[in-house]
Amino acid sequence: MEIQSPQFKEKARNALANEQLQRAMGKAKTGFISKRKKSVEALPEFEDLRSSARAIKDHTLAHLDLYLEAYEEKVKASGGHVHWAETAEDARQAVLAICRAAGARTVTKGKSMITEEIALNDFLEKEGIRPVETDLGEYIIQLRGEHPSHIIGPALHLNKEQVEEDFRRVHTQLPEERDLSQPESLLGEAREILRPQYFTADVGITGANMLIAETGSSIIVTNEGNGDLTQTLPRIHVVVASIEKIVPTLEDASQILRVLARSATGQDMSVYTTLSTGPRRPGDPDGPEEYHVILLDNGRSSMLGTEFHEMLRCIRCGACMNHCPVYHAVGGHAYGWVYPGPMGAVLTPSLVGVDKSGHLPNASTFCGRCESVCPMQIPLPRMMRHWREREFERGLNPATQRYGLGFWAFFARRPRLYRLATSLAIPTLSGLAGRRGWFRSLPLAGGWTRYRDLPAPQSRTFMQQWQARSGAPHGREGGDR
Amino acid sequence: MNEDTIKKPRIGLFVTCLVDLFRPSVGFASVRLLEEAGCTVEVPMAQTCCGQPAYNSGDREDAAAIARQTIEAFEEFDYVVAPSGSCAGMLKKHYPSLLKGTSYEKRAEAFSAKVHELVSFLVDVLGATSVAAAGKGGSVTYHDSCSGLRELGIREQPRKLLNSIEGVEIREMENADVCCGFGGTFCVKYPDISNKIVEEKTACIEATGAQTLLAGDLGCLMNMAGKLHRQGSPIKVRHVAEVLAGMEDDTPAIGGGGR
Numbered sequence: 021m022e023i024q025s026p027q028f029k030e031k032a033r034n035a036l037a038n039e040q041l042q043r044a045m046g047k048a049k050t051g052f053i054s055k056r057k058k059s060v061e062a063l064p065e066f067e068d069l070r071s072s073a074r075a076i077k078d079h080t081l082a083h084l085d086l087y088l089e090a091y092e093e094k095v096k097a098s099g100g101h102v103h104w105a106e107t108a109e110d111a112r113q114a115v116l117a118i119c120r121a122a123g124a125r126t127v128t129k130g131k132s133m134i135t136e137e138i139a140l141n142d143f144l145e146k147e148g149i150r151p152v153e154t155d156l157g158e159y160i161i162q163l164r165g166e167h168p169s170h171i172i173g174p175a176l177h178l179n180k181e182q183v184e185e186d187f188r189r190v191h192t193q194l195p196e197e198r199d200l201s202q203p204e205s206l207l208g209e210a211r212e213i214l215r216p217q218y219f220t221a222d223v224g225i226t227g228a229n230m231l232i233a234e235t236g237s238s239i240i241v242t243n244e245g246n247g248d249l250t251q252t253l254p255r256i257h258v259v260v261a262s263i264e265k266i267v268p269t270l271e272d273a274s275q276i277l278r279v280l281a282r283s284a285t286g287q288d289m290s291v292y293t294t295l296s297t298g299p300r301r302p303g304d305p306d307g308p309e310e311y312h313v314i315l316l317d318n319g320r321s322s323m324l325g326t327e328f329h330e331m332l333r334c335i336r337c338g339a340c341m342n343h344c345p346v347y348h349a350v351g352g353h354a355y356g357w358v359y360p361g362p363m364g365a366v367l368t369p370s371l372v373g374v375d376k377s378g379h380l381p382n383a384s385t386f387c388g389r390c391e392s393v394c395p396m397q398i399p400l401p402r403m404m405r406h407w408r409e410r411e412f413e414r415g416l417n418p419a420t421q422r423y424g425l426g427f428w429a430f431f432a433r434r435p436r437l438y439r440l441a442t443s444l445a446i447p448t449l450s451g452l453a454g455r456r457g458w459f460r461s462l463p464l465a466g467g468w469t470r471y472r473d474l475p476a477p478q479s480r481t482f483m484q485q486w487q488a489r490s491g492a493p494h495g496r497e498g499g500d501r
Numbered sequence: 502m503n504e505d506t507i508k509k510p511r512i513g514l515f516v517t518c519l520v521d522l523f524r525p526s527v528g529f530a531s532v533r534l535l536e537e538a539g540c541t542v543e544v545p546m547a548q549t550c551c552g553q554p555a556y557n558s559g560d561r562e563d564a565a566a567i568a569r570q571t572i573e574a575f576e577e578f579d580y581v582v583a584p585s586g587s588c589a590g591m592l593k594k595h596y597p598s599l600l601k602g603t604s605y606e607k608r609a610e611a612f613s614a615k616v617h618e619l620v621s622f623l624v625d626v627l628g629a630t631s632v633a634a635a636g637k638g639g640s641v642t643y644h645d646s647c648s649g650l651r652e653l654g655i656r657e658q659p660r661k662l663l664n665s666i667e668g669v670e671i672r673e674m675e676n677a678d679v680c681c682g683f684g685g686t687f688c689v690k691y692p693d694i695s696n697k698i699v700e701e702k703t704a705c706i707e708a709t710g711a712q713t714l715l716a717g718d719l720g721c722l723m724n725m726a727g728k729l730h731r732q733g734s735p736i737k738v739r740h741v742a743e744v745l746a747g748m749e750d751d752t753p754a755i756g757g758g759g760r
Contacts, residue, residue, distance in 0.1 A: 032691070032693060032694055036693055036694070345682065346694055349697040382687075383690075383691050385683065385687045386557060386648075386687075387679075388648070389678075389679070405557060405559070407559075409561055412558065413559070417558070417559070425555060425558055425560060428554060429554075433566050435570070457757055458727075458730055458756045467688070468688065468727070470696075471696035473731050474723070476756070477524075478524055478525055481522055481525065482516050482525035483516070483521055485529075486525075
């Protein structure tokens, strides 16, 4: 997917003006938040679980090479194949080689953000292979030629009327008078259309919520069961997963599962939690004949040991965006790449460069709600600030901002001069407002006054009044150095 | 030194730049509350701003210089108190990490231990359960500013003191803990998004039917007051310290004109 994050402001404005989107976002946010809250409150040990989940990932990341190699051994031992992919292109080529060797024409796909990251669908289509998304949300946006707007609810930006419209447009073989007014009827129709696809597909591609080093298994969690059909019915199952998905043991995986669904959808567990370990064994009633895992790096190993290291703990639950006021306001597409919200604001610059995605870590109020709900206790605001530092160091932020900041800092670092300047400016500004008390507009303050009035300063500065009141300055005189 | 000054905690008031420039009454309210609670209050002149505009814009060098300057100005006091969760959070939580690995590391840690937000200082450190002030009373709604709430755990303290004033009725708003959209420079860098967020906030405020909106951070208050005024709302907006200090009679609400 081509990065459109440089157009964040424009996209955000359009999103704010899009009534339909605003309606969909309004509904989405209240549901996620209340469900998570209820499920977390029902579990007194939830905070301890967060800490232990975090510890598991911290330990794994500290020994990532070791666990990845152990995992590879186990996959091989169970008859599967492991393909190491340093870049998105490596991963795409690995998938293509598998498809070509199988003579594949159609692949079914379980919901996977990593295949969004490597833009697999567009690539396969160009190569003459038809990808079929089987997750309802993914299926809908595939019909619309869109990308997910949320990492666990890809079609969160849509209302059901729009989905009905799309289904009627595409499923022309079905009777026109059918009722598609309810979510259930939409789901039923998607199921009817998708079910035969599992049997015609030559390859099923899924992501992985976790990879287990101890057993060589991959885990997916879903609520629709489409992932299971994708990975058991076609002749070949391909797992595409990034390297930080690894956890040491089955026990560790089950610990993390306890915080995953609760943080994501407020469920204790997702409806389906499916482990895959290698291809079908003799005597197995079903399962693929071939089992492949493509392990993608795509920039992640270069985050290790940096100030963005902790981002690799992310388990993609979406809680950060579900609780983000900026995400609520503009939706996921405004962010302009695969990963939206706070986790996207940290991860995107790591994967595509801060020069192309500088808006994302800047478009945050640092309210800290994301960090407070993150099941992996990732300090998202802190890392967004680190990206701002990288931008500042490289001179990437706008010149007006830099000059403004430099001007302000010059005074802020010289208390005596600052007091002198403010003791002249503030009474002037206060006088300018007169008895009104408000400014409706003010030169250089357009960013503020476009949408709100600016209260005028009361009169003189506090420092002026305090000095006048006390006669002599209290405390140490602030000398400029 | 007489006995009195030995016993009284000596407070260095970190006024905050917005209070200094826009609303000195919050500073005087802070002084009154601290003095009534038995403290000696001093205001070091070598203070300007906590440095967040630089720090949150990625300018660590200027932020660190301001941090060192603030530490030097305040480290002689028993406590450093600020009428803002955001600025107190910067002083307490971020100065140590900003100066880590420098010659100021130890000083920043010692300084951090003395820093408190005003209302939580009164309640948590001084053990206040009520305030002397008898204000006008009336219905108020309280917005929990993000840094105070999530960095410093300020939630019950202002409500406790407000409830101790006769005639004050707190009407809780929905989503009191959700950001108002201010976010420091965010509100001018992304005004469209900030506006959307503050619109949601003012809708929650209006829905309470309260006469007055209170919070503990002037930045958030100016943002919400500015939006309410633009929308033609009659709701008065004040810093919580002004109500706790009983200064409503002689101090107009935000935007109510100078004195």
